[in-house]
Amino acid sequence: MDSAELSHLFTAEGLRLVDELPPYSSLDPVAQVSALRKAGHPPGLVTAVLTQARLRERAVTKFGDFASRLLYTQAGLEQATRLPIAALHAGRFRAAGVGKVADLGCGLGTDALAIAALDIPVVAVELDEVTAAVAAYNLAAFPHVEVVHGDAETFDLEAAGVDAVYLDPARRSAGSGSTTRLTRPEDYSPSVGFAFGLAAARPVGVKLGPGFDRELIPSEAEAQWVSVDGQLVEMGLWFGALARPGVRRAALVVSGGSSAELTAEADSPDVEVRELGDYLYEPDGAVIRARLIGALAGRLGAGMVSASIAYLTADTLTPTPFARAFRVLERLPAGEGALKKALRERRIGTLEIKKRGIDVDPASLRTRLALKGPESATLVLTRIDGAHAALLVERADV
Numbered sequence: 575m576d577s578a579e580l581s582h583l584f585t586a587e588g589l590r591l592v593d594e595l596p597p598y599s600s601l602d603p604v605a606q607v608s609a610l611r612k613a614g615h616p617p618g619l620v621t622a623v624l625t626q627a628r629l630r631e632r633a634v635t636k637f638g639d640f641a642s643r644l645l646y647t648q649a650g651l652e653q654a655t656r657l658p659i660a661a662l663h664a665g666r667f668r669a670a671g672v673g674k675v676a677d678l679g680c681g682l683g684t685d686a687l688a689i690a691a692l693d694i695p696v697v698a699v700e701l702d703e704v705t706a707a708v709a710a711y712n713l714a715a716f717p718h719v720e721v722v723h724g725d726a727e728t729f730d731l732e733a734a735g736v737d738a739v740y741l742d743p744a745r746r747s748a749g750s751g752s753t754t755r756l757t758r759p760e761d762y763s764p765s766v767g768f769a770f771g772l773a774a775a776r777p778v779g780v781k782l783g784p785g786f787d788r789e790l791i792p793s794e795a796e797a798q799w800v801s802v803d804g805q806l807v808e809m810g811l812w813f814g815a816l817a818r819p820g821v822r823r824a825a826l827v828v829s830g831g832s833s834a835e836l837t838a839e840a841d842s843p844d845v846e847v848r849e850l851g852d853y854l855y856e857p858d859g860a861v862i863r864a865r866l867i868g869a870l871a872g873r874l875g876a877g878m879v880s881a882s883i884a885y886l887t888a889d890t891l892t893p894t895p896f897a898r899a900f901r902v903l904e905r906l907p908a909g910e911g912a913l914k915k916a917l918r919e920r921r922i923g924t925l926e927i928k929k930r931g932i933d934v935d936p937a938s939l940r941t942r943l944a945l946k947g948p949e950s951a952t953l954v955l956t957r958i959d960g961a962h963a964a965l966l967v968e969r970a971d972v
Contacts, residue, residue, distance in 0.1 A: 580704050582619040583626065583645070584711070591615070591623040593642075598624075598631040637684070644712045650682040650705050653742065655781065656807065658828065659800055660688035663740065663779060663810070668692045670777055670815035672738035678726035679741055679764055683709035685781075689740070690716040697734050699726045701763060726764040731776075738816070741769045742781040759790060766790065773813035780811045784863055798824040799860040806859035825860035827895050834895040836861060842868035848877030848887065850905070850958055854967055855886040855897040856928070870896050880957040883931040891970055900952065900967035908955075908962040914943050920966075921947030929955040932962065 582588050591610070595601070603624060610620045629651055633641035636656045646654075655663065667675055667689055677686040680698035682705065690696050695718040700706035706723040713719045722729065731739065743762035759766035769780045770792055784799055784806040791797050796817035798810045812818075824837045845868050855876060857867050862884045871877065874897075876888035891899055906916045917925065923945045927936035932955045954965040 577704055578618055579622040579625070580707055582616065583622040584707070585619075587615070588619055588623060591619070592626045592630075592645075595623060595627045598627040601627070644682065644684075645708045646682060647705055647708055649744075650708065653745065654682050654684045655688075655742065656802060657684065657688070658831075659802070659808070660685045661691075662826075663781075664688040664692050664694070666779060666812060666816045667694055667738055667740070667777075670738065672777060672815070674734070674736050674738070676729070676731055676734060676736040676739045677741075678729065678739060678769075679743055680709050680721070681705060681742060681744070683712045683721070685740055685742060686719060687713055687716070690719045693718070695719070697722060697736065699724055699729050701725055727768050731772075736776070738777040738779075739772050740779045740781075741772075743769060745783055759787070777814035777816045779813070779816050782809050782811065784809045784859070788865075793822075796821050796824065797864070798826055799863040800826045800828065801858050801860040802828045803830070804858070806863065809863065823864045823866060825858065825864040825866050825896065827858050827860055829895065832895075836864070836866050836869060836896055838864075838866055838869050841865035844868050844881070845871040845877050845886075847879070847881055847959055850879060850902065850963075850965075851876075851887040851889040852902055853888050853891050853970060854879070854900045854902055854954060854965065855888070855894075856900070857884055857886065857897045858895075861896050870894070879963075880931060880959055883957055885930055885954075885956055893971060898969070899971040900954070901970040902965055902967055904966040906953075906964040906966055908964045910939070910942065913964055917943060917945060917951075917953075918947070920949060920951070922949045922951045923947035924950035926950075926952040927955065928952065931957045 607620055626645060629646035630641050633646060633651055636654060640657055663685055674695040675689050677696055677698040680686050680700045683698055686696045686698040697720045698709055699722045700709055703723055706721060710721040713721055741764060743764050745762055772778050786809050795811040795813050800808050820839055821837045822840055824835055826833060826835045855874060857870055861867060861870055867884055871886050874886060874888055874892045876886035879885045879887050907913050925940060925945055927940060929936060934955060952967050954967055956963055
């Protein structure tokens with residue numbers, strides 16, 4: 575969305591049309607454009623409201639029923655924090671007893687919204703003009719929120735009376751429409767160096783991508799990796815009063831409205847490799863990124879299937895929110911020809927392929943196997959004590 579579309583959208587007519595449109599997936603876009611144009615609406619307005627309808631429908635996965643109350647840009651929605659996770663972020667500021675928070679690089683304003691909902695004053699700063707205007711609309715219901723169109727790195731925190739800062743640096747090129755991903759942390763906006771530098775003077779929270787280079791994590795920060803319904807979505811770094819005493823590594827797993835967390839004072843060392851047991855565990859991505867596989871193994875009484883491969887094995891089933899559990903049914907031949915024969919003998923026509931530590935493309939392999947039959951199965955390709963292995967398994971934690 576550009577400034578011209580925004581000017582059309584920010585009218586009584588534009589906002590009314592956005593709210594009146596049915597869900598985007600139920601629309602015939604060509605017919606809807608024709609109907610809106612026939613009703614006398616200008617082309618710019620039609621484009622703007624249909625874009626919002628499309629983005630609002632996509633936003634449901636992050637904001638649920640609240641999605642229909644907000645406006646979006648494409649780039650802003652891609653980076654926006656899911657509402658339940660934003661609420662957890664806000665809870666840290668409340669627990670720390672801060673008086674006023676600066677959200678530097680606020681994007682659409684969803685984290686600022688969660689903080690303001692706890693009656694904490696917020697000043698939200700956004701460099702992109704269109705995004706700042708959308709944030710101002712989204713935050714208009716909170717009189718104790720100020721939205722500033724400006725540069726986060728030059729904003730005067732002292733003059734604003736701020737005593738804590740939250741940052742979600744833009745990890746894509748500037749703009750509110752189609753953008754490109756930035757790979758170097760120094761190119762983020764605000765830059766990572768600037769964000770970390772603020773932590774010397776006040777409590778600071780920084781949201782980053784889950785694949786952020788662990789070597790760049792400051793030793794004084796609490797690093798928390800978050801997964802939602804099996805998808806690894808972010809890593810948060812928390813400094814000062816926003817960090818929890820004795821916690822430097824955390825894996826937060828959110829699923830179906832509930833959450834569980836694994837924490838430690840540092841990376842946990844991997845446990846010993848052991849013989850394959852009756853059960854195989856696939857740790858959640860947040861546990862893997864936090865390097866807490868060893869801590870999880872201790873809870874499960876499990877060992878590694880092979881060094882440096884994130885599968886655990888045990889003789890007994892221990893339900894856990896931090897891993898998927900599979901019952902090992904058979905160990906099949908690892909060679910492709912023998913594996914194909916074994917699967918055909920078992921009349922397996924539908925196959926889910928999971929792999930770790932093996933250089934193979936599951937989709938290509940599935941095609942080459944030319945499976946036929948009425949049965950379905952799950953195959954795990956990995957290494958067991960260093961050797962290639964193919965395991966026929968079934969879900970054991972459902």
